[in-house]
Amino acid sequence: MLEVRELTRRFGDNTVVDRVSFDVPAGEMTGFVGANGAGKTTTMRMIMGVLGSDEGQVLWDGHPITRLDRRSFGYMPEERGLYPKQPILEQLVYIAQLKGMARTEARTQARELLERFGLGERTKDHLEKLSLGNQQRVQIIASVLPRPAALVLDEPFSGLDPIAVDSMAELLADYTSRGIPVLFSSHQLDLVERLCDRLVVLARGRLVAAGTVAELRDVGTPRFRLVVGEDAEWVRDHGGLDVVDLQGGTVVLEIRDPGAEQILLAEAVRRGAVHEFVRVRPALSEIYREATA
């Protein structure tokens, strides 16, 4: 497990990351969201040791993280680009070797991954000769190459076409299923919602929400929607709940007393036809907007 504890970074008088703490559990995909300038990239750079922190620490499996630990991490920086004028297989092997892999092993793994991303025929091409999407694929391969112990990816999905997004998602799922913690930042909330087990929301350098997607969506008073055949005006007189919105036979309500929804449902059934009775969970985008507002 990767743990971030009270991490703080200041640039001059500007506190860019302010006592941020969260966990990236093993085998789970953690989405890192926040507006531009919220401090996501700075936090990730501190986790990777590329940038020093003013306060706080990063723990790996319970102990303060070391250079050797980080060497085994897969990292994808925010801005893309490897060596434009070098054959792709060669530079992937170079990067893997820098991470401590033996040359032959690096070659085999790089080839395998290139095949997987449909670049098996282009191993000798210079990076700049590839399309942007394919360059991105090579970048991804570079970050996952030496069988990573953890993945820290800054906007791994930006600039990918839908097919590449799918193969990237599949690849990440592959790593989490092997018990590897994955932290990735993204602006695409729908994608984060679809892929992530957990979510960390940052706003202006501070942590505003963290937890599993379900936890976050269940935060606050539970809401239900009830649709009945006739006018639902009678719901207003029902105890233990507040009506948020009522139009004809459709009513949205918040439960004040636990269990009040069961009594309400029984009453509705007694009165006539019930077309719909459902728990309303806010979309991730709503939570995000609320948290970062």
Add this chain to the structure above:
Amino acid sequence: MSTHTTPAWLLVTRREVKSRITDKTFLIGTVLLVAMIVGFMGFTTWQSEKTNHVKLAATPDSVAMVQAVIDAAPAIDDKVDITLVRVDDAAAAEAALTDEEVDAWLHPASGAWELTTESSADSDLTAVVDAIVSQQVLSQNAATAGTTLEALTAGTQVSTVFLRGDATKAAVADVVGFVFVFLFYIAALLFGMQLASSVIEEKQSRIVEIIAAAIPLRHLLAGKVLGNTVLAMIQVLIYVAVGLVGMAFTPYRSYVSDISGPAVWFLAFFLAGFIALACLWAVAGSLASRTEDLQATSTPLTMVIMVILFAGLSLDGRAAVIASYLPPVSAVVMPKRILVGGVAWWEPLVALGLLALFAACTVWVGEKLYRRALMQTGGRVTLRQAWSAAE
């Protein structure tokens, strides 16, 4: 995963050398310069060995003098072969010159002699004619005055005597010294720029972050500096070797052994001098955030290299002696002094030691600045910012 693998700095060095040595522009540049050196040598040899055939026109009043010139010419310059062409009068001579049937016309004019050519004079011919005519006229004048040429010119000769070597050797030392200085200048500038832009390339594409997460940045710097040093040394070695071997085929072959020793010293000084500057080039690259910034961030360094160039070309006497100990200009001034001669055996060693010490300092300072500036994103970094930046 095996933990016993190639050290990171060596991997970086290898990549630097490999990616550059397989680069077409680098190869073409090297081959072109070698071709230029060989061509220059060939041209020098051809120029000095070819015989200059000249047709010299003589009007009836100058036949005797032209004949005298032809007879005495081999003693003055055996590479000038003069043929006599008789013409009837001045008009015919001028016509022959215009039609390029003759190269020059020697004739008396208002009590003296004139060598008329169409537009440009052959310097070899002019020298020969000048020497012989003045000798002839002096002899005649001497006879008229009742004395001899020998009596007249006795004691007028000034001959140049060198305490060390001779005039040609000094000239060769001058030229080779110039080549040393220039080679250093070109290599320091070209390879330095190359090193700086490869640093920017890594910084700009953020691949440096991937690398920084994997290896200590000092390994990256060491690898880049070493790689470029190896490349620069290979190139300079090729040039020096081609130059020396080529020289063995020119009339200056007797000086090859005189130059070989200083050439080895030059390579040693080049190595120390290059490393001293290479780390600073890496800093210049790390301060920039885009290639366009390099012009600005490398200005102090290009100034230093210009100073080295001018010091190398212009200093002599006491100034040269002082400069030959003063890093980084000692990198070119000392090899030049060795070339001229008269340097005690310990002098180059002391200068090289000082230069190496200087290199150690720039490596130390450079490594700090490089590491701190490299991770700063967003715009150019000033030296002060880099020095005081937290890591």
